[in-house]
Amino acid sequence: MNRYQKEMDNIHAPRELIESTKLKCKESITTKNQNNKWNKKIIYWLPAVSAAIVFITVLGIGFGGQNYLKNTNMHLGNKEIILNSNEQIIMKDISFIPMEFADKDVVTRRINDKEVLIVSNKKGFYKACIKKEHNYLLIESQYTDLEDFLQYLDMTIK
Amino acid sequence: MKSKNNFVMDEIIEKYADMVYRISFSMMKNEADAQDIFQEVFLRLVTNLDKIESEEHLKAWLIRVTSNCAKKHFSNYWNNHVYSFEDFEMQEQGEYDNYERVEGNCVVDALKQIPEKYRIPIHLFYYEQMSIKEIASTLNKKESSVKSLLFRGRDLLKNILKDEVAF
Numbered sequence: 001m002n003r004y005q006k007e008m009d010n011i012h013a014p015r016e017l018i019e020s021t022k023l024k025c026k027e028s029i030t031t032k033n034q035n036n037k038w039n040k041k042i043i044y045w046l047p048a049v050s051a052a053i054v055f056i057t058v059l060g061i062g063f064g065g066q067n068y069l070k071n072t073n074m075h076l077g078n079k080e081i082i083l084n085s086n087e088q089i090i091m092k093d094i095s096f097i098p099m100e101f102a103d104k105d106v107v108t109r110r111i112n113d114k115e116v117l118i119v120s121n122k123k124g125f126y127k128a129c130i131k132k133e134h135n136y137l138l139i140e141s142q143y144t145d146l147e148d149f150l151q152y153l154d155m156t157i158k
Numbered sequence: 159m160k161s162k163n164n165f166v167m168d169e170i171i172e173k174y175a176d177m178v179y180r181i182s183f184s185m186m187k188n189e190a191d192a193q194d195i196f197q198e199v200f201l202r203l204v205t206n207l208d209k210i211e212s213e214e215h216l217k218a219w220l221i222r223v224t225s226n227c228a229k230k231h232f233s234n235y236w237n238n239h240v241y242s243f244e245d246f247e248m249q250e251q252g253e254y255d256n257y258e259r260v261e262g263n264c265v266v267d268a269l270k271q272i273p274e275k276y277r278i279p280i281h282l283f284y285y286e287q288m289s290i291k292e293i294a295s296t297l298n299k300k301e302s303s304v305k306s307l308l309f310r311g312r313d314l315l316k317n318i319l320k321d322e323v324a325f
Contacts, residue, residue: 004265004266004284011176012175017179017197018172021171024200024201025167025201028201032205
């Protein structure tokens with residue numbers, strides 16, 4: 001096998017191949033370093049971004065919970081608005097003020113420069129009356145918080 | 159070996175270029191395939207450089223990866239079934255023998271005619287002067303397997319070369 005050794009000794013990697021391989025390796029090292037930098041950045045920022053997303057989501061749920069009246073889809077038909085399965089708001093055009101608004105417990109509020117009479121017979125059940133041109137608008141709510149009811153009036157009365 | 163930079167790669171390529179090229183050349187049909195394997199091996203080294211622990215480990219790694227790349231090349235359906243237009247012309251002219259012949263390289267040419275599994279052990283044993291134990295550990299084979307590959311490979315080479323070369 002000495003002959004094999006002699007023959008192999010005469011075989012060398014071409015210089016062009018060596019140089020082009022060096023060049024490709026340099027490119028590969030550069031790409032690898034860039035990828036490593038990105039990976040490090042991602043590893044560094046990933047927890048921060050995740051925390052931010054969780055924070056924003058929690059914040060959004062919090063605000064959404066408070067302002068659900070604004071965000072709830074309202075099914076408007078015959079002036080009856082269903083906010084969700086329990087809460088309900090009914091709007092009626094009436095020609096006279098109901099007797100209950102003559103009660104001493106009636107509260108008067110100015111909402112959007114309009115005088116609104118509000119009365120409650122039972123917790124969660126509120127009625128508001130607003131004077132229109134020739135008649136009155138009666139807004140009744142069932143199973144609703146007073147704060148939500150006022151918020152709704154603020155949105156509705158323009 | 160832990161520092162990964164262009165300088166280290168350049169040094170390694172310069173030092174092991176001939177070794178890697180000779181192994182790939184002894185295994186592949188032609189120079190173009192040998193050059194492809196050569197580049198693939200060093201590009202793989204770029205991504206694995208931090209795993210190399212010593213000079214011996216590097217040499218063994220290069221031999222093993224060159225062998226694996228060549229095997230992968232052989233197992234590729236495309237490479238086994240597609241011939242270049244040049245090959246076709248040679249076949250038409252009756253000069254085709256599947257391998258590029260280098261003038262005066264009769265043993266190298268004969269080695270390329272025996273099945274590929276015998277080529278690396280023969281090359282490592284007779285050219286790189288590696289022991290059977292070293293070859294076995296480098297190629298992840300049993301020593302007995304390496305011995306039998308060397309024995310059979312030598313027999314096949316003898317038959318091809320007959321009176322040309324004395325073993």
